[in-house]
Amino acid sequence: MRLHLTEEDAAFREEMREFFTTQVPQHIRDTVAARRELSKEQMVESMQVLNAAGLAVPGWPVEWGGKDWTPLQRHIWHEELQLANVPQPLAFNAGMIGPVIAAFGSQEMKERFLPKTANLDIWWSQGFSEPDAGSDLASLRCAAVRDGEEYVVNGQKTWTTLGQYGDWIFTLVRTNPEAEKKQAGISMLLIDMTDPGVTVRPIELIDGSVEVNEVFFEDVRVPAENLVGEENKGWTYAKFLLGNERVGVAPVGATKRMLAQAKEHADLDDVLVASRIAELENELMALELTALRVVAHSADGKPHPASSVLKLKGSELQQEVTELIVDLAGPMSLASGAGDGSDVPDWARVATPGYLNFRKASIYGGSNEVQRQIIAGTILGL
C-alpha cells in the first residue's frame, strides 16, 4: 500500500494539468466555470484541441488514437480535465460509439468513422430510449426491416441529448420481432440524421433548456453497411457501451470544482453551512478514493461491477452540491431570468436552473434504481 503517486504518474499529472490549463481556450473554460451552456462551436473546438494533442480519446485502442495508459493514468487525465474546467470530450463520440465501433465494427467502418468521431467532425447522438422503452430498454420497438442492400427504419427515439447538433445517430432497432428473447432481436444501426424521413423535435426541460429531443424515423432507408457488427447482436454491443457509460458518469473532478466555487459564495462562519460543506467534501473524497480503488481493479478495460457505486454516489453528490448552491443563493435564486439592471450575481442566477437540470443525473446512464439493482444482483448476489 502506498499513498504517493509514482514519480512517473506525478509527472504525468503535471503534464496534464499544464496542458489543460494552458492549451484549452480560456473562454471555453470560463463558460464551464460559470456553469453556462456551451455552444456547439465551443464543444467542437475544445475536443479538437484535445484531439490534436492525442488527448480526446485515450480509452480507445492505440491504433485509433487511444493511449496505452494505465487505468490510474486514465483516471488522472479525467480528473485533471474536469478540475481545469475543460469540457469532457463528447461522451456519445468518445465514450460510447467510438469504443463500440473500435471493438465490433468492420475495418471499413472503423476507417470511415473513427478519425472523424475522435475529432468531432461527426457529432453523434444516442438513439436508444423510446417512449415505452426506458429502463426496460430491451422492449424497444423502433423497427428496421431488411430490403435488399438497405434497412427501412420506422419508429421513434426520445430523450436524444443534443440531437439538434447531431450529424449521425447510433440506434438500437428491432430487426427480429419474432426472437424468443426480446434482447436477441435487436441490432445497432448507424443513421445519417440528414437522411430523408428523419425528424428531430426539441423537448424543453424544466430548467428552460433544450438539450433533449425526440427523433422520428419514417421509412428511412439506411445502407446495410451501416449495421454495426452482426445483425441481432445489438444488445451485446449496447451492454458493452452502457458499462463504459457508467464509469464515465462519476464526475468527481467537476463536482469538486463546483463545490470549491460554492465555497467562495458561502458564509463559512455559519456553522450549518460550514458543516454541510465539510460533509460534502468528505463524501466527495470518499467517492474519489473509491473511484481510484475501482480503477485499480478494473481488468482489461472492463468496468468493475462497483462502478455502479460510482454512478449512484457520484450523481447523488453532484445533485447535493447543486442543491447547496441554490440554498446559498437563497432568495436570489429566483432571479434566474435576470438580465442587465439586476444586482443578482451570475452564479446565483444559474443556481436554480443548474439544480433543476441535474435532477437528470440520477435518471440517465441507467437510473439510480437500476444501479441499485445491479449492486444487489451482481455484487451481493441478491
Place this chain on the structure above:
Amino acid sequence: MDFTLDDEQEALRDAVRGLLGKAYDSSETRREVTKQDPGFGEDTWQRLAEMGVLGLPFAESDGGMGAGPVEVSIVAEEVGRVLAPEPFIETVVLAGGIVAAAGTDEQRADVLGRVAEGSLILAAALKEIGEPVTASQSGDGWTLSGSKEPVLHGERADAFVVSAKTDAGTGLFLVEGDASGLTRTGYRTHDGGRAAHVAFDGTSATPLGDVSADQAGVLETAVASAQVAYCHEAVGAMTVALNTTVEYLKTRKQFGVPLKTFQALTFRAADMYVSMELVRSVASWATLVLTDEPTRALEAASRAKLQVSTSGRHIGQEAIQLHGGIGMTAEYSVGHYTSRLTAIDHWLGGGADHLKRLASSVGDHEVVEPLPE
C-alpha cells in the same frame, strides 16, 4: 498510489484471521468470554503476543516488530470481523502509542517490551467527565489528583497512561496499577467490553518523557493513530454485518419466498454496500496518510472517523432492521456488531466532533486533494 496488500501483509492477515477466527468461532463463544471478567480471553491475548501482534507497531529496539500503520490496520480489521474483545487498540495502539511517542528510551524499552510480551495490560486514561486531573510536583516526584472516566479496561489494567493538567499544559504520566491512592470502579459496557472510573488521590506518577513542555501535540498524534485503527476495526465489523444481512436475505423466507425477492429490501442492502465501499476507501487512505504524509494525520483521522460514524450508523441500523426480530436478540450476532459500531462511533471523538473540526477548516483549502501534491 496503491491500495493492495503485499504478500507479507496478506500472510499477517491470514494468520490473525486464523487465530481470532478460532478463538471466536461463533457469536456465542464471544458472548461466553465477554460474560466473565476481565471481558476478554487472557489466553487469546497470550497467543496474540506469541504471534508478535502485541508488539507490531513498536520499534525493534523497544521489543517490537517495527511494523507500520498498514499492519496495525490489518489486525484491527480482523478484530472487528469477529468483535474480538481483546484490548489490542486500547493497549497496543493507543496507550502503547503514547508511550512510544512520549517515553524515554528506558521507558519505551521497559513498558513496550512488556506489552509486546503480553505481560502488561496498559490502559489509557484520557477522558474526564468533570474537572481535569491535575499533576503536581512534590520533591523530585509527581502526583496526580482527580478522576478519569470511562477508562477502557481500567479495572484489569496493570498500569495506566494518564493525561493530566500541568503548568505547561498537558502532561503524560505512567501510573502503576498498585500505586497508593488509586481506586478503580469497573463496569461492563454495552458492547461486551469493560470500562472503569479511575480516581487518583495524590497518586504517585512517573512523567512520560519531558513533562516540562506541553505534550498535547504528542498526545493528539498518538490518538490519531488509534482513531484510524478504530476505523479499521469498524470496517471489519461493518463487512461482517453487511455479509450476514445479505445471507439472511437469501435464506429467510416469508410469504413463501426468500426475502431477497423484495426490492424494498435489496435496494437497502445495495445502499449499505455503497456505505461500505466509501468507508473502506477513507479508512485505507487515512492509514496511508499516517505512513506517507504524517503532517495530515489529524485531518485524515477526522475524515475517517466522520465516515465511520456515517457508514457505521447506516449499516448497523439497517443490519438489524433487515433481520427483523432476530436482529434484536443477544443470541444472534448482528446486534452486537451494531452495539460495537456505536461504541467506536462515540470513542475518541464522535462523528459530530470530527465534523466540527473539519467544518472549522473548510475555508483553508479550495478542494480536498486526497493524494499528495
